[in-house]
Amino acid sequence: MNTIAWVGRKVGGALVVLWLVASAIFIAIRLIPGDPAEAIMGGPGSQASAQALAAARAEYALDQPIITQYFLYLGKLLTFDFGTSYSLKQPVTQVMGEVLPNTLWLSLMALLIAWLLALCFSALAMRAGRIGTFVGNLLEIIAAAVPHFWLGAVLIMLFSSALGWLPAVDNGTGRGLVLPILTLALPLAGFLTQLMRDSLTEAMSSQFALAARARGESRLKLFWRHGLRHAALPALSLTGWAFSSLLSGAVVVEAIFARPGLGRSLLSAVLARDIPMVTGIALFSALVYIVVMAISEGIERMINPAGDPR
Amino acid sequence: MPKGADLTNSLRRAKVGMVIPLAHRGKSLLMQRNSRSSRIVAGAFALPLIGALLASCSSTGTTESSAQSQTPVTGGTMVYASGDAEPSCLDPHVGGNYPQALVASQFLESLFTKDSEGKIIPWLAEKTEVSKDGLTRTITLRDGIKFTDGTKLTAEAIKKNIEHLKDPNTASSTGYLAVGKVVKVEATDELTATLKLSTPDNALLESLSMPWTAIESPKALERDQATNCTAPVGTGPFKVKSWEHQKAVNLVRNDDYVAPVADENRSSTTSYLDGITWRFIPEAATRYAALQSGEVDVIDNAQPDTIASATDTGLGHLDAPRPGSTNRIELNSSNAPFDDQKVREAFIRAVDVNTGVNSLFFGTAKRSYSLLSSVEPLGYSDEALFGTDTAKANALLDEAGWSERDAQGYRTKNGKRLSLRFPVSTNQSVPAEQSLFEQFQAQAKAVGFEVKIDLLDLSSWYGALAKHEYNLVSAPYTKVGPSVLRVLYHSDSTVPAPSGYFANNAQVKNKKLDQLLVQAEETEDDAQRASLYEQAQKIVLEGYYVLPLYDQQNHFLYGKNVHGIGATTAVSSPIYFDTFLDQ
Numbered sequence: 001m002n003t004i005a006w007v008g009r010k011v012g013g014a015l016v017v018l019w020l021v022a023s024a025i026f027i028a029i030r031l032i033p034g035d036p037a038e039a040i041m042g043g044p045g046s047q048a049s050a051q052a053l054a055a056a057r058a059e060y061a062l063d064q065p066i067i068t069q070y071f072l073y074l075g076k077l078l079t080f081d082f083g084t085s086y087s088l089k090q091p092v093t094q095v096m097g098e099v100l101p102n103t104l105w106l107s108l109m110a111l112l113i114a115w116l117l118a119l120c121f122s123a124l125a126m127r128a129g130r131i132g133t134f135v136g137n138l139l140e141i142i143a144a145a146v147p148h149f150w151l152g153a154v155l156i157m158l159f160s161s162a163l164g165w166l167p168a169v170d171n172g173t174g175r176g177l178v179l180p181i182l183t184l185a186l187p188l189a190g191f192l193t194q195l196m197r198d199s200l201t202e203a204m205s206s207q208f209a210l211a212a213r214a215r216g217e218s219r220l221k222l223f224w225r226h227g228l229r230h231a232a233l234p235a236l237s238l239t240g241w242a243f244s245s246l247l248s249g250a251v252v253v254e255a256i257f258a259r260p261g262l263g264r265s266l267l268s269a270v271l272a273r274d275i276p277m278v279t280g281i282a283l284f285s286a287l288v289y290i291v292v293m294a295i296s297e298g299i300e301r302m303i304n305p306a307g308d309p310r
Numbered sequence: 311m312p313k314g315a316d317l318t319n320s321l322r323r324a325k326v327g328m329v330i331p332l333a334h335r336g337k338s339l340l341m342q343r344n345s346r347s348s349r350i351v352a353g354a355f356a357l358p359l360i361g362a363l364l365a366s367c368s369s370t371g372t373t374e375s376s377a378q379s380q381t382p383v384t385g386g387t388m389v390y391a392s393g394d395a396e397p398s399c400l401d402p403h404v405g406g407n408y409p410q411a412l413v414a415s416q417f418l419e420s421l422f423t424k425d426s427e428g429k430i431i432p433w434l435a436e437k438t439e440v441s442k443d444g445l446t447r448t449i450t451l452r453d454g455i456k457f458t459d460g461t462k463l464t465a466e467a468i469k470k471n472i473e474h475l476k477d478p479n480t481a482s483s484t485g486y487l488a489v490g491k492v493v494k495v496e497a498t499d500e501l502t503a504t505l506k507l508s509t510p511d512n513a514l515l516e517s518l519s520m521p522w523t524a525i526e527s528p529k530a531l532e533r534d535q536a537t538n539c540t541a542p543v544g545t546g547p548f549k550v551k552s553w554e555h556q557k558a559v560n561l562v563r564n565d566d567y568v569a570p571v572a573d574e575n576r577s578s579t580t581s582y583l584d585g586i587t588w589r590f591i592p593e594a595a596t597r598y599a600a601l602q603s604g605e606v607d608v609i610d611n612a613q614p615d616t617i618a619s620a621t622d623t624g625l626g627h628l629d630a631p632r633p634g635s636t637n638r639i640e641l642n643s644s645n646a647p648f649d650d651q652k653v654r655e656a657f658i659r660a661v662d663v664n665t666g667v668n669s670l671f672f673g674t675a676k677r678s679y680s681l682l683s684s685v686e687p688l689g690y691s692d693e694a695l696f697g698t699d700t701a702k703a704n705a706l707l708d709e710a711g712w713s714e715r716d717a718q719g720y721r722t723k724n725g726k727r728l729s730l731r732f733p734v735s736t737n738q739s740v741p742a743e744q745s746l747f748e749q750f751q752a753q754a755k756a757v758g759f760e761v762k763i764d765l766l767d768l769s770s771w772y773g774a775l776a777k778h779e780y781n782l783v784s785a786p787y788t789k790v791g792p793s794v795l796r797v798l799y800h801s802d803s804t805v806p807a808p809s810g811y812f813a814n815n816a817q818v819k820n821k822k823l824d825q826l827l828v829q830a831e832e833t834e835d836d837a838q839r840a841s842l843y844e845q846a847q848k849i850v851l852e853g854y855y856v857l858p859l860y861d862q863q864n865h866f867l868y869g870k871n872v873h874g875i876g877a878t879t880a881v882s883s884p885i886y887f888d889t890f891l892d893q
Contacts, residue, residue: 038809039769041481050808052478087398088555089536099556153595161599168599169391169591169606258391258591260556268395273769 006301014290021286022077025279026070032273036062039273040086060086082280087272092280095265103254103261107246109177110184111239117185118192122231123223125197126204140197143190148249152183152256169258180257184249188242195238196231203230229303237300240293247285380873384582386891388872391591391600393611396556399539402522403475406484408632408788408883411521412610413588415883416561417458418524418544419570421449421468422515424790424880428687430515433570434463434525434545436501444510444832451501457527458549458564465497470528472505480535487797488517488789510832512839516791519880545570547581547887559588569887582874582890598867601625607872607891612865614742618672626868628875629674630882631861633685634789635798636678637743639750639857642781644804644817647712647728654854656706657730657782660757661750662698663859670742670749675860681795681847683861685882688792688840690847696857703757712758721758729760730781735771739784746859747784776810783815786862790880792843796827799850816855823849 040056041048048056057063060083061072076083082092125136159179160168170176203209204227212222251263262281269277394409402410402418423433432438436452455463472495475485491514494506507514517523530543541550547569548561562585569579589606591597598616600606602623612620612627621627647653664677679696682689707713712721712728721728734747744765751761761782766774774780787794797803801824803814823846830842850856864882868875874888 035809041809048481048483048807048809049478052481053808055478089398089539095555156596156599160603164603167605168596168603169589171605256593256596258589258593258596260554264556271395271767271769272398 010294010297014294017290018283018286019074022074022279022283023070025282026073029275029279030066036060036086036273036275039275077283082283083276085269085277086274087269087277088274092276095277096262096280096284099261099265102259103247103250103263106177106180106184106250106253106259106261107243109181110188110246110249111243113181113185114188114192114242115235117189118196118235119228121189121193122196122200125193126200126219126223126227136193136197140190140193143186144194145190146187148183148187148252149256151186152179152253155179155183156256176257180253180259183253183256184246187249188246192235192238192242195235199234200227200231203227233300233303236296236303240289240296243292244285244289247288382577382582382874382888382890383893384578384890385584385893387585387587388583388608388886388889388891389587389589389606390886391589391597391606391609393592393594393597393609394590395592396590399535400550400553400559401526401535401539401542402524403471403480403482403485403526404535404539406482406486406522408881411879411881412883413559413561414521414524414542414544415546415879415885416548416586416588417546417550417564418521418526418542419546420519420521420524420880421451422519422880424519428685430519430790430880433519435518438515440510440834444512444834445507447505447507447514448498449503449505451503452570453501455545455568455570456566457530457543457545458566459527459530459543461527461529461543463525463545464500465503467525467528468503468505469495469497470531471523471525474526474531475523482522484520485522488520488523489514510834512833513791513793513831516789516793516880519790521879521881521883547885548583548586551585556590558590561586561588576888581887583886586886601867601869604869604871606869608866608868608875608886610864610866611740612867613740614671614674617674617865617867620867624870626870626872626875628866628868628884630864630866630878630884631683631685632786632788632864632882633683633791633880634794634862635787636680636683637784637786637859637862638678638681639782639784639859640816641855641857642778642783642815642817643853643855644819645778645781647710647723647730648781650710651854652706652710653712653728656703656710656757657754657759658696658854658857659699659703659706660759661753661857663696663746663750663857664698666746666749667860670745671860674865675863678858678860679851680858681798681850681856682792685861686792688843690844690851692848692851695851695854700757707758715758718760719755719758720760727760728758729762730754731762731764731774731779732782733764733766733771733774733780734784735768736765737768737771738786740863743784743859772811775812775815776806780815784859785815787813788862788881792839793831795843795846795850796831799846799855800824800827816850818850818853818855820849820853 035053037053037056038048040060041052061069064072080093084090085092085095088095121136125133128136156168156179159166166178167176168179204222209222209226212226247262250261251267253259254261254264255267265277266281269281392409392412394412397407397410397413399405400410400413402414419434421433421435422430425431434451434455435449438447438449440447449468451463451465451468457463472489472492474480475482475489491507491509491511492505493508496504498504524544527543530538540553543549547564547567549564551560551562553559563581563583565580567580572579591600594611594613594616597609601609617627641648641654641657643649643654667675667677676684678684678691679693680689680691707721707728712723714722716722716727732747734744739747747763751763754761764774775783787798789797797813799814799816799818801814801819804812804817804819806812826842826846830839830846833839833842866875866884871892872889874890875884875886877885877888879885
């Protein structure tokens with residue numbers, strides 16, 4: 001398949017997925033009990049008068065038939081209008097724009113660190129003996145399995161409360177980024193290492209590796225020139241998935257470390273039943289997921305043009 | 311307002327007394343109460359602090375701190391970490407919850423406040439009078455006070471502020487209720503405002519002591535709401551410099567501050583601090599770690615276990631129970647099985663509150679036997695009604711006809727199990743309180759009650775109450791003064807607002823009680839007021855509609871480098887005017 005056709009398919013598929021996601025969000029939100037007008041007027045327990053509630057419903061078109069609301073909603077999405085946040089009374093895109101760089105930066109740094117850790121550990125694993133392999137395996141499994149909230153709390157207790165090396169909350173010096181990044185990166189690193197080590201072991205014991213060794217190439221060179229390329233492929237194709245898992249991890253990490261970001265906005269929007277905000281962030285996350293998946297597939301095509309990524 | 315009213319956050323806090331007594335600011339504190347609006351989180355429990363500052367005040371706030379009197383030093387920015395959700399608006403007129411009150415207490419001031427004995431005293435107001443018929447109240451303002459935008463404080467400001475609270479577009483809940491009886495405000499002259507009331511209201515001054523009715527610059531109120539929410543303009547010791555959403559509200563010293571009541575012993579007329587960085591750190595463990603490592607100077611919503619360990623390590627502690635109601639469990643008397651007083655008493659006799667409170671709150675919360683907070687001078691308490699007595703509980707249930715038991719050991723009547731629904735808001739009940747409720751569940755089971763605890767987010771919790779899907783509920787209410795009793799127990803409060811909300815969760819409908827509560831609010835005579843409120847409280851307590859637990863907890867912890875903490879507003883939200891840091 002040529003590249004242009006491939007891109008066309010990707011874009012078309014992405015649009016369909018976005019439409020499905022948008023519709024699913026629309027339906028899910030209507031199934032939540034409670035009156036959205038109440039959320040607009042300050043939430044449950046408010047003393048809003050019947051008139052004020054009616055006015056809020058009219059302002060947000062909540063008094064229209066559901067099908068009209070659906071098309072109004074889709075129409076606005078086409079113009080990237082996510083509406084106005086119920087609780088903050090600001091356009092959703094503006095709120096997201098303010099906090100997005102924080103979350104992107106955090107996620108990208110975590111992804112980078114996770115990759116570096118995974119590469120180092122995979123390389124080390126090549127040299128490890130049986131006990132080393134066992135210990136490495138165990139550590140990977142533990143790292144991949146720990147939940148973010150637990151890891152975050154433990155890192156704070158250890159490095160902040162007990163040792164006093166690192167701040168628990170970001171004080172603007174950048175040192176405050178270390179613990180949140182590690183909290184996100186460690187589980188991902190454990191996961192990536194497992195993947196890479198398996199394929200690395202396979203690659204290093206394959207015929208071409210034996211042939212290269214026979215030619216006199218060092219193990220290190222072999223690792224960098226051949227092994228890594230094979231090992232990285234499966235990990236790379238999972239990076240799209242990994243990145244979106246970082247976004248969901250950010251909800252937890254941003255709350256624990258009190259960092260501004262998309263995850264924290266989502267959490268407070270959910271608690272406040274701020275429908276436009278929740279919708280905006282959910283759609284945006286879907287978009288990010290689609291874009292990142294497409295990019296990682298593209299990179300895969302470049303590394304391994306022979307393989308047919310459909 | 312109900313505590314939880316705002317959705318997003320809420321916590322509750324108690325208050326400390328505020329009052330800075332006029333005469334000795336800096337030394338005393340006060341207390342106050344308010345209730346409606348806050349939500350409460352359950353905060354903490356209290357231990358008292360004792361600071362030099364508070365030494366003289368007894369009631370509400372107590373601080374304990376290592377630093378005793380020291381010479382104040384000017385300078386430095388204090389970092390405050392709140393466990394509450396970040397308010398969506400910094401103007402406490404909008405909505406009106408406790409997190410808003412906490413921050414707004416630094417830059418807005420009220421017409422009245424409370425002294426260390428819990429008495430209402432003028433603050434921005436200089437004096438006030440009420441007409442014979444109780445329907446006209448005049449308030450005279452102090453001269454020479456300016457808002458931080460340069461506007462002078464005049465009677466016009468009172469008019470504009472009360473109109474702002476009553477304007478439906480403001481969407482005020484707490485402040486709106488507080489000024490509900492004010493029909494009209496006229497600026498009689500530059501400094502005198504005349505308030506026309508629909509009925510006499512002896513709680514009006516208490517209502518006007520709460521941050522939810524604080525006075526803002528009329529000029530600033532003319533801005534659109536979104537702008538005013540970002541930086542409300544008041545007369546307080548600090549002003550809002552900027553608000554970086556999800557990060558911090560940056561407050562700076564008001565260099566032109568004129569304390570309405572000056573403290574002659576004070577070396578500076580403005581705050582010692584250059585400013586306050588007001589952060590939001592929702593996770594309790596992170597907040598405490600940040601305090602321990604010195605990244606932040608003061609934290610709120612301190613939890614019982616943390617308070618115990620903090621005071622051991624020399625950190626300061628301020629215990630400022632909130633005014634208004636206590637934290638208590640209300641028994642829904644509008645449907646079975648609690649429509650029978652015997653069954654209500656049986657439940658109350660079946661549980662052992664004291665043992666649970668002592669073990670789960672590490673001595674930070676004191677058991678209450680009252681509907682009202684310990685900072686409310688008119689609170690009535692009757693310990694004898696609430697002794698644990700399982701034999702009596704069993705006997706009462708037998709008498710009430712719940713005499714059969716099913717296979718699981720629960721009592722039944724006509725084939726129906728004695729089952730209670732208990733929706734618990736995770737916003738309003740801290741983990742220690744949730745554990746306490748679980749203990750009650752086990753204890754009630756022993757006499758044959760099935761208690762179904764349902765942990766809910768705030769919106770779902772309000773939804774369950776609105777649909778009457780509860781037999782037990784804990785819903786504290788913050789408001790200054792005993793008039794909170796009318797909000798909580800008058801039969802009018804069983805009628806839901808358009809949002810479905812009602813405050814009388816116990817569903818007490820008693821004509822005599824209604825009369826007492828209305829009369830108590832209208833009388834001119836202090837002694838009669840006290841007596842009417844006492845009779846009213848007896849009716850509720852003796853009818854076993856409520857199981858009092860403890861004050862609404864409101865605990866703050868602060869670093870060893872922080873001094874001069876203790877003064878609070880009428881709703882026990884601390885004011886950091888007297889606070890200074892080691893340099």
